[in-house]
Amino acid sequence: MTDQPTTTAPTRLRPDDAPPAALSSSEPTPSEPRPSEPTPSEPRPSAPPPPVPLRRNLRFQALWAGQASATLGMVIGDTAFPLLVLALTGSSTAAGAFGAVQMATTLVLGVHGGLVADRVDRRRVLIAADGARLLALASVPAALAFGPPHLAHLLLVAAVIGATVAYSGPVRLLALRSVVPPEQLSQALAQDEARMSGAALAGPPLAGFLFGLGRAVPFLGAALASLLALVAALAVRFPSPHESGAPGRRAGGGALDGFRVLAASPLLRAALAVLLVINLTGAPMLLPVMVLLREHGTGSAGIGLALAGEAVGALAGATLVARLHRLAGPGVLLLAMGWITVLVPLATLLPGGTPTVFAALFVFGAGVPAMRVMLDLLVFRQVPDALRGRVIAATMTLLTAGMPAGTFLTGLLLDRSSPTAVLVAISALLAAALLVATASRTLRRAAWPADGSGAPQD
Numbered sequence: 001m002t003d004q005p006t007t008t009a010p011t012r013l014r015p016d017d018a019p020p021a022a023l024s025s026s027e028p029t030p031s032e033p034r035p036s037e038p039t040p041s042e043p044r045p046s047a048p049p050p051p052v053p054l055r056r057n058l059r060f061q062a063l064w065a066g067q068a069s070a071t072l073g074m075v076i077g078d079t080a081f082p083l084l085v086l087a088l089t090g091s092s093t094a095a096g097a098f099g100a101v102q103m104a105t106t107l108v109l110g111v112h113g114g115l116v117a118d119r120v121d122r123r124r125v126l127i128a129a130d131g132a133r134l135l136a137l138a139s140v141p142a143a144l145a146f147g148p149p150h151l152a153h154l155l156l157v158a159a160v161i162g163a164t165v166a167y168s169g170p171v172r173l174l175a176l177r178s179v180v181p182p183e184q185l186s187q188a189l190a191q192d193e194a195r196m197s198g199a200a201l202a203g204p205p206l207a208g209f210l211f212g213l214g215r216a217v218p219f220l221g222a223a224l225a226s227l228l229a230l231v232a233a234l235a236v237r238f239p240s241p242h243e244s245g246a247p248g249r250r251a252g253g254g255a256l257d258g259f260r261v262l263a264a265s266p267l268l269r270a271a272l273a274v275l276l277v278i279n280l281t282g283a284p285m286l287l288p289v290m291v292l293l294r295e296h297g298t299g300s301a302g303i304g305l306a307l308a309g310e311a312v313g314a315l316a317g318a319t320l321v322a323r324l325h326r327l328a329g330p331g332v333l334l335l336a337m338g339w340i341t342v343l344v345p346l347a348t349l350l351p352g353g354t355p356t357v358f359a360a361l362f363v364f365g366a367g368v369p370a371m372r373v374m375l376d377l378l379v380f381r382q383v384p385d386a387l388r389g390r391v392i393a394a395t396m397t398l399l400t401a402g403m404p405a406g407t408f409l410t411g412l413l414l415d416r417s418s419p420t421a422v423l424v425a426i427s428a429l430l431a432a433a434l435l436v437a438t439a440s441r442t443l444r445r446a447a448w449p450a451d452g453s454g455a456p457q458d
Contacts, residue, residue: 051181054188059179059236064192066232067172068199070130073225075203075311076210077137077161079304080218081154082290083211084140088148096287096411098158103403105162106169110400113166114393115255118386122171123238129168130230136160137223141216170392173380177388178238189376193369194318201311208304258394261383267331268379270442272398274334275371277433278341279399281426282364284410288419288426289348289357295419302354309358313365324370330378331443337367338434345423377448 054060082095089095116125136157143149180188210218262268286307293303317324324333340363347360375395383391413422437443 051184054180054184054191057180059238060176060188062232062236063172063175063179063238064195066229066236067176067192068195069225069232070133070168070172070229071196071199072203072206073133073137073222073229074161074165075200076207076218076222076225079204079207079307080211080222081158082287083207083300083303084215085151085154086294087215089151091411092287092291092414093408093411094151096284096408096414098154099287100408100411101155102158102162102165103400103407105159106165107397107400107403109163109166110169110393110397111255111258111390114170114258114390114396116167117170117174117389117393122174123233123236125167126171126175126233127230129164129171130226130233132160133164134223134226134230136164137219137226140219141223144216144219166393169396170389173392174385174389175236175238177385179236185381189373190318190321190369193321193372194315197311197314197318197365197369201308201315204304204307204311205301206304208300208302211300211304255390256394257387258390258392259398261387261391262379262394262398266442267446270437270440271330271334271374271378271446272395274338274434274437274443275399276401277430277437278338279403280406281345281430282341284403284406285345285348285423285426287407287410288414288422291414292348292419292423293353293357296353298354306354306357307361309361310365310368312358313362314368315365316362317366318369320366321370321373324367325374325377325448329446330374330448331440331446333367333370333374335434335438335443337371338430338437340364340367342427342431342434345427349420349423 078099081098085095085098086092140149140154140157143153176188176192177185206221207218210221262272289306290303293306298306327333328336344360344364347363348357350356379395380388380392410422410426413425
C-alpha cells in the first residue's frame with residue numbers, strides 16, 4: 001500500500017477522468033480524418049482565451065477583501081477579549097475560558113457546518129454567519145456603555161463567534177475555489193495566504209492600540225471589520241452544490257463522509273495527528289506568553305506587537321511556499337515544522353521581552369502557509385466539490401480537537417503556576433509526541449502527488 005493519498009483515497013479526482021481515445025470501439029483508418037483533427041476544408045479551432053488575471057477578477061478580489069476583513073475582526077477579538085476579561089476579573093482561568101468556549105463551539109458544530117456547506121446555498125450560509133458575528137461583536141461595546149459586562153455575556157459572544165467559524169470556514173474556502181479557474185488555484189491560494197497573513201499582522205498591534213484608547217474601542221473596530229465582510233458576501237455571487245447539476249449525488253452520504261475520506265490514507269492519518277498536536281500546544285501558548293509579558297511590565301500595545309510576530313512570519317512564509325515544497329516532501333516538511341515549534345515556547349523565555357517573543361513567533365509563523373497549502377494539495381484538491389465541504393470540516397475538526405481543553409487547562413495552570421513552567425510543559429508535551437511521529441516511515445517517505453497537483457510554482 002502506497003503512502004500517497006492520491007492513490008489511496010477512493011474519491012480522488014484525476015485530471016484525465018475522460019476515457020482515452022484508445023478505448024473507443026472503432027478506430028478510424030489512416031485514410032480517414034480523425035475526429036479530433038479538422039478536415040482540410042474546415043478551419044482549425046481557435047485556442048481558448050487565457051483566463052482573466054486574478055487582479056482583474058472582481059469576484060475573487062471582493063471575496064479576498066471580505067475574508068481579509070473577517071480575519072482582521074477575528075484577530076482583533078482574539079487579542080482584545082482576553083485583555084478585557086483579565087482587566088475585569090484578573091483571572092487567567094476566566095481568560096482561558098473565553099478561548100475554550102469559542103473553540104469548543106467550533107469543534108462541536110464543525111461537522112454539521114461541513115454538511116451544510118455541501119447541501120445549502122453557500123452564499124446564504126456566509127451571509128448568515130457574517131451577520132451573526134457582527135451582532136455578537138457589537139453587543140460588547142453596547143454593554144460597556146452601561147457598565148462592566150458580565151462574564152456570562154462574554155462567554156455567550158465567544159460561543160456565537162465559534163459557531164460562525166464552524167459554518168463560514170468551509171464556505172469561504174469553497175467560495176474562493178469557485179471564482180477562479182483550476183489553473184490559477186495555486187496562485188490564488190498563495191495570494192490568499194499573503195492577504196490573510198497581512199490581516200493577521202495588523203490585528204494584534206491594532207487591538208492593543210485600540211484597547212489603550214478605551215475598552216470598547218477594539219470591539220467597535222472588530223464589528224466594523226465584520227460589517228465589511230458582510231457587505232462583500234452580499235455583493236458576490238458564487239455557485240453552490242445545487243447548481244452543479246448533480247442533486248442526487250449531493251443528497252447521498254452523511255456528515256461523517258469527510259472523516260471516511262481522511263481515514264482511507266495512512267499518510268493523512270499520520271500528518272493530521274502531528275498537526276493536531278501542534279495546534280493542541282500552539283494555541284494555548286499565547287495565553288502564558290501574554291501573562292509573562294504583563295508580569296514584565298509590558299503594556300497592551302507591546303503585547304499586541306509581540307503577538308504580531310506570527311503574522312509577520314506567515315506573511316514572509318507565503319513567498320516561500322513553492323520553495324519549501326520543492327525542498328522536502330510533505331512528511332519531512334511537517335516534522336521539521338513540528339520540531340521548530342518545540343523550541344518556540346522555550347525561546348519566548350529568553351531575555352529581551354517583546355523583541356524576543358516577536359522573533360520566536362516569527363519563526364513559527366513562517367512555516368504556516370506551507371502547511372496550509374500542503375493540506376490543500378494532499379486533501380482538498382483530491383475530492384469532488386459535492387463532498388469537499390465535509391472533508392474541509394472534518395480536517396478543521398480534527399485539527400481543533402483538544403484545543404479547547406488545552407486552552408482552559410493552560411488558564412488553570414497559570415493560576416497555580418508560573419508562565420515559565422507552563423511554557424516548558426507545553427514544549428515537553430509537543431516533543432514527546434513528535435518523537436513517536438518522527439519514527440514513522442509513513443511520514444518520512446511521503447511524496448507530493450504525481451498527477452500535476454504537486455508542489456506549487458513560484
